[in-house]
Amino acid sequence: MTARTPRLEIDLAKIGHNVRTLIELYGAKGIKTIFGVTKGVCADPVIARVYKENGISVLADSRIPNIRRMQDAGLPGPYLLLRLPTLSEAEEVVKYADLSLNSEIAVVRALAGAALASRRIHKVILMVELGDLREGILPPDLNAFVREVLSLKGVELAGIGTNLGCFGGVEADEKNMSFLSSLAETLESEFHFKLQFVSIGCSNVYSWLKNVDETRRIDNVRVGDSLLLGGRDLREHGIQGLHCDALTLVAEVIEAKVKPSVPWGTIGLDAFGSIPKFDDRGEMRRLILNIGRQDFFYGLVYPRVDIEVLGASSDHLIADGKDSGLEVGDEVAFDLDYGAMLVAATSPYVHKIYLNREDTP
Ligand SMILES: *Cc1c(COP(=O)(O)O)cnc(C)c1O
Numbered sequence: 001m002t003a004r005t006p007r008l009e010i011d012l013a014k015i016g017h018n019v020r021t022l023i024e025l026y027g028a029k030g031i032k033t034i035f036g037v038t039k040g041v042c043a044d045p046v047i048a049r050v051y052k053e054n055g056i057s058v059l060a061d062s063r064i065p066n067i068r069r070m071q072d073a074g075l076p077g078p079y080l081l082l083r084l085p086t087l088s089e090a091e092e093v094v095k096y097a098d099l100s101l102n103s104e105i106a107v108v109r110a111l112a113g114a115a116l117a118s119r120r121i122h123k124v125i126l127m128v129e130l131g132d133l134r135e136g137i138l139p140p141d142l143n144a145f146v147r148e149v150l151s152l153k154g155v156e157l158a159g160i161g162t163n164l165g166c167f168g169g170v171e172a173d174e175k176n177m178s179f180l181s182s183l184a185e186t187l188e189s190e191f192h193f194k195l196q197f198v199s200i201g202c203s204n205v206y207s208w209l210k211n212v213d214e215t216r217r218i219d220n221v222r223v224g225d226s227l228l229l230g231g232r233d234l235r236e237h238g239i240q241g242l243h244c245d246a247l248t249l250v251a252e253v254i255e256a257k258v259k260p261s262v263p264w265g266t267i268g269l270d271a272f273g274s275i276p277k278f279d280d281r282g283e284m285r286r287l288i289l290n291i292g293r294q295d296f297f298y299g300l301v302y303p304r305v306d307i308e309v310l311g312a313s314s315d316h317l318i319a320d321g322k323d324s325g326l327e328v329g330d331e332v333a334f335d336l337d338y339g340a341m342l343v344a345a346t347s348p349y350v351h352k353i354y355l356n357r358e359d360t361p
Helices: 012-027 045-053 064-072 087-096 105-117 139-151 174-191 203-209 225-229 338-346
Strands: 007-011 033-037 058-061 079-081 099-102 122-127 155-163 197-201 220-223 247-260 283-289 301-303 308-312 317-320 331-336 351-355
Touching: 007 012, 012 033, 012 045, 012 225, 012 351, 033 045, 033 197, 033 225, 045 058, 045 064, 058 064, 064 079, 064 087, 079 087, 087 105, 099 105, 105 122, 105 139, 105 155, 122 139, 139 155, 139 174, 155 174, 155 220, 174 197, 197 203, 203 220, 203 225, 220 225, 225 338, 247 338, 331 338
Parallel strands: 007 351, 033 058, 033 220, 058 079, 079 099, 099 122, 122 155, 155 197, 197 220
Antiparallel strands: 007 247, 247 283, 247 331, 283 317, 301 331, 308 317
């Protein structure tokens, strides 16, 4: 084995399968388009290409540099900016993103100004607050907001949307989802237009979607996590038919020794400023692996062999090796959740290896 560690192995065939399967599953419920969210893997253009080749039309990311990364790799848009734009980046947003999510009229005005100045039309999706308390216009304020957006040149109202399950942990349910449908229908009849997108996210909307026959006026979802990790972080611990192991973090044992389970000497603060506590389990076979907090989020990785992660410093992961028989030089594979994937994908110290890659780089 010559591949270096630590590395993130990305199985493109499994991600492609997840994309096709989710499009079909959601399509059967009335979801016409899926915005493929790329922020969990730092907008890796190889992965974004797999999204596109398997039927995702719009690529969505929360950061302009990530959108530029995909554009620089030659991937065609349209591109959606997920995080609310800052006032100061209005020009860049209009230049690099075709659509953006918005909840502040001052920002939409700035986008309109920037779009006019560069002779473009920028599409906006207005976010509505339905209880999760992250971004969103309060429903009673929506009409006046829409009225002003329609009066602005340079921007086009492409839809409305909502974000759930991110900050407040609020789930999509019959009540808030039918409320969103009603809001869309009311706007459409009052202003005599058709919204191109009535959009929901994040991945955890699956828990609601799977149980409904059709989604009424809702016709778009924004998902990343479930395309990449198959919904392994959801309440269901995986969406049926999807792969949860398309991404694997591989690290290597750099020390394996029988040592006590409790440190000795005068105990002060650990490297991250807290006083560590340890249970005395007697002597154990302790492993050190060559990954740390600069490479992943250590609470959120799951070894595929029976060892127990005890903690991590910036560059080392410490584990109870149990009866695994792991020795120096052995590799350990981990499943990741969203947080671990995000940090591993961002870390320049983690090599990215693609499995089942069809295009030539
Ligand atoms: C990140 C994000 C999503 C996608 O979330 P996942 O959990 O990756 O599916 C959708 N919408 C918005 C606004 C986001 O910021």
